[in-house]
Amino acid sequence: MNPPMTRNHTRSGIPLKDFYTAEDLSGFDSERQLGAPGEYPYTRGRRPQAEGGWMQRELSGEGDPARSNAQLQYLLSQGQIGLDVIGDSPTMAFLDPDHPIAAHAVGTQGVSLCCLDDYRVLYKDLPLDSIVVSGSLPPAIAVAGLYLVASERGVSPDRLRGSVIQAPFYAEDCGYAIQMPFQLRLRMACDCIAFCAREMPRFHSFVEDTYFFSEAGLNGVDEIALGMVEIRHVVKELLKRNVPIDSFAPRIAILVNCGMDFFEEIAKIRATRRLFARMMREEFGARDRRSWSVVITSHTSGLSLTAEQPVNNIVRGAIQSLALVLAGVQALEISAFDEAYRTPSPESHRVALRTQQIVYLESNVSKVVDPLAGSYYVESLTDEMENRIRERIREIESMGDPADLAEKGWFRRFFEQAMTEYAAAVAAGTLPKVGHNVFRISEEEDTLLKEIVEGKIEPCRERIEAIRRYKETRNVDSVRLALDALRKRAEEERENIMPYVIEAFRAGATMGEIGGMLRLAYGWPYDPHGLVESPF
């Protein structure tokens, strides 16, 4: 027997009717609200052509850089055209693998990367001038690594394509804490974006990642509202530094989450493109049309997966990726079916990529741009999402300067509450999760694919020793000089620190050392965990 369907509203709480008619679109001005695909306000997408589809890729990275290089080569050989590399938890926390707190986490949840040699190995034999290299990595370091390796190989940085995530507002609160003060995080983001606008103009140096923080259980309205608050603040900061809007706005992308509320997710993305276009043109006066049309990249929700009956996660990935394709995203990654338990196995990576390929090659859904346009339901839901997101942005910004809110921990409390409420809704069963809080089976029966989810990636302990050796054998004097220069620049408010980060990286400094120097420059301890002394 089916449990009663009690929900007659979307995940964000928008009430739903049994059906929609022309009356639901009374006053709807298709010229103003939609335009054509590739035209302002870009509700219908960035481009008028359906051809080419989207960039199909899977988040990857594990073990040491050599192992991840092999994994990237494999994914490219399987038809993937873009790469997205994620660091292990020490790398994401801006720490070297030889930090004591990293001991059991090196290489288990992503790749361990901390010095220029690592990036040389990671990108070995990859055609950097023709692939798209995205990094879910500390952005300033990822840019430094890519910039230097490309330069060494004779690939001009202005040819590089790819992206990095900038998350100065929310990283500290949920998921990607690097334990640096807010003002330093904001400055590093702005410096990195300004540097790339000049040196790497084809590179998307500002990915607003609404994925990771919405995995705190946020609904779609809050997800995009918080993302827009961050974008607006960072843009204002860049304008204050006299970085012209049209020099960087064309390279802003939003990495959205996609959960299971199919139509709301589609409406969310269409509303996001419209909100962004209006903000860029009307509020910031951007003139370049590319500044108005935001790139949407996407990742299906890991939080929506269940550890029970993991094969069902393949179905979730398929439904979510279909929503994303119908919404017209530029790039897509599916959370692999075993992610509830582990860093993806090669088997689950392949299923995720095959899911995208089936949607692309077999279903024909992407042959026509924005196929849902004009639907009474989808258009009214898109309008409603836009209104609610706009209202939510206004509410948040009316509480004060977002920078103050961040520093005072308002966002932290907001995420804590969201996580608690989400978990309570799942525990109470008001948010159905098939196999978890409804239609459960016994552990003995639940065997399909379980041998894959029981697999684990062992910590890459030899990496710790290798980095210790590296630190002993490099030219310590030039590292010291470069780190001193970096610290001095960081202490001066106005200077862009990116060239100094790059110089320190080139000289052989590690990420952990660069992070430590930046913390010292801002009056924070070198090591946030109080376990390591500054070696310089």
Next chain:
Amino acid sequence: MKKIKVYIGILGLDQHELGALAVARMLRDAGMEVVYGGRFNLPAAIVKTCLEEDVDVIGVSCHSWEHLFYVPEIIELLRQRGVTIPVVVGGSVITPGDRKKLVEMGAAQAFGPGATEREIVEAIRAIAGGRDRT
């Protein structure tokens, strides 16, 4: 009657906090006192806090696999100090195989992703009740 006091913290560099916050909420709703340790905790610091706070149960959460290394360390540190505070582990990445392993390592209980609110609350109550507080 004295409230049951439980420490909840996340191990190592794991930053997935949803489960730990959820369990903290469940235990508070069930009338227990929770000392919330948040993220970035190593065994020595956890044991120090738990002794200072005189908790009845130590609850650690991990969404990566560091628990398999840190839990035996916590138990060993407690043993060295001659105290027997039960250690409970929770985390959505804990497989049936891990649960068995953790209990063999000396954990009082390990909860995987299928554990319900009632199971968790009742188990913590039973474990805390069995603690020798002399």
